Amino acid sequence: MTVRVRFAPSPTGYLHVGAARTALYNYLFARHSGGTFILRSDDTDRARSTDEFQADILEYLRWLGLEWDEGFDAGGRHGSYRQSDRYDRYREVAHGLVRRGHAYYSLATGEQLDAFKQAARAAGTSPAYDGSLEPPYEEISKWLAAGETAVVRFKVPRPGETTFTDVVRGDIRFDHAQVDDFVILRSDGTPTYHLASTVDDVDYGITHVIRGEDLLSSTPKHILLTQAMGAEPAIYAHLSLLMGPDGKKLSKRHGDTAMSAYREAGYLPEAMNNYLALLGWNIGDDETIASLDEMVERFDLSTVSKNPAVFDHKKLEWMNGVYIRDMDDDEFVSATLPIVEEAVGRALSEGDRERFARLVPLVKERAKLLPEVGSQARFLFVEIDDYDEAAWSKVMEVDAAPVALDGALAVLEDLEPWTTEAIDAALRGMLEEHGLSARKGLQPIRVAISGSMVSPPLFESLEILGRAETLERIRNARALL
């Protein structure tokens, strides 16, 4: 059997991390088994679906590198892969179901249904609607003949039960007594999610449905529908949901959930994939870091965890740092140049870029998030007149500061050659001469050239800054003491 899986988001919101994880697992499973990964747009909710959301989903799926073989925007033999383009097909299936007695036109009103459910609830039983509120057939025909509208409901066979083996959760059983005769066609003739999704899965030959656990209790509906269509149900795998730190389903109130927010915050797609994969699956051999290809190689759906996973920003951040350190310098420069230019407030000249490139090895291992590079590299390209207040009072307004600054000026003025090693030796000599500790004697210099108590390593920074700039900055700071 050739594996065919699909990721079928509804464009009713931006691509969020939970959906991205579902997409990732589908992708890993497809690639691992040499199957086909399909992207579909489940946009049957016309009121909430927008082109903007659709575009966002495509953009971030691409950003993550989760390329799909077939489907929305990539072509394939099943049309547009956009459900809103297939209403005729869904209607055809629904009408066929009615003809064969698997579905019926329903006239039950919302009020009637509410009463029915409340009564069931009060009795402490299952609230599934079983069609008992429908008027006799003649009345329905008359109603329809008069041109009135009605919804179409699927007739759940009762008594009965649906059982299936979920790849991640094992054997699952649902008594039909608690499965509603659910609506498949709305009164305006458009399909509901259950119908459209199931018809597509059948039509597109989907072999494995890998989706969120929130759809677990809808699965009997999908299996029943599939069987009524005369098709073989897919194999299902329901992934546990992502949780916030409070144990509730991950949502906006826990912070950013949109993938776009993570890119903007400076996360790398490789880190996102690696982290998301770990939320519910372990690579094996006590390993934590693995590339997409390595994960494809080792992915196994049946070892995916049943537990809901809490999304932990701290670990993601750490992992992002790992991937940043792993970037090669050129890659790092192109990823951070815009950030540095933003921090500096202007475009970097050719010479500026060369200086930045020399600083790269120093800042690369100090960043967990890309934007941090802006504040770390900024000092190279701007005049320092906005000394950090705390830094100034803590390291400049002490007796050691003027001594260190004057001493530095003296040994650096004619230093040859202007290299990290020579600067190191010269400044250490100066410290010894004045009986200053490295901490006390070097911090004033750092503040003078960077305006901050935190900067890339001092001697290297001075070398890259250049003699003229270094001396000028030290003099400026000294004059303010």
Place this chain on the structure above:
RNA sequence: GGCCCCGUCGUCUAGAGGCCUAGGACGCCGCCCUCUCAAGGCGGUAGCGUGGGUUCAAAUCCCAUCGGGGCUACCA
């Protein structure tokens, strides 16, 4: 309320009766390194929800209980 799913360190997980005085990773703490901050090295902290069984032996099997989550729309 009903139905369904889930329950190992704070978090993600390994563990499929003896290999477990429970392993790894993040976090946190300490030490080392050190010009700041990181990175790195070393060490530490912390967990089988609870109660009953079964067994020579249970994190692993059974039952109950408690806790958490999902669904319960003409949303998906």
